Amino acid sequence: MTATRIGAEAALRDLPHWHPVEGRDAIARSLRFADFKEAFAFMTRVALEAERMDHHPEWSNVYSRVDIVLTTHDSGGVTGLDVTLARYINAAAE
Secondary structure (H helix, E strand, C coil): CCCCECCHHHHHCCCCCCEECCCCCCEEEEEECCCHHHHHHHHHHHHHHHHHHCCCCEEEEECCEEEEEECEHHHCECEHHHHHHHHHHHHHHC
16 A cells, blocks of 8 residues: 655645755755764664654765655655654754
8 A cells, every 4th residue: 555645845844954856756855964973873763763664765875974865656756654754854863
């Protein structure tokens, strides 16, 4: 069963620090940390929550930077799952 698509525009109304991805129904955020250790610790926290949700981000890490894209592939765009994970990411980044 797929999640209901809400679209990036609707999702972004309530998500500070996130922006639309050009050419896709997806949202993105880039984060910077003090060093690799902090970035990796953040990614570990998010990975555990993503696994619990069975909803996994597209992301990359270069030293202290973590770039994240969220979309629900089965639904062809942004859903409530993405909003929930984005809110978790915002809280974990504080």
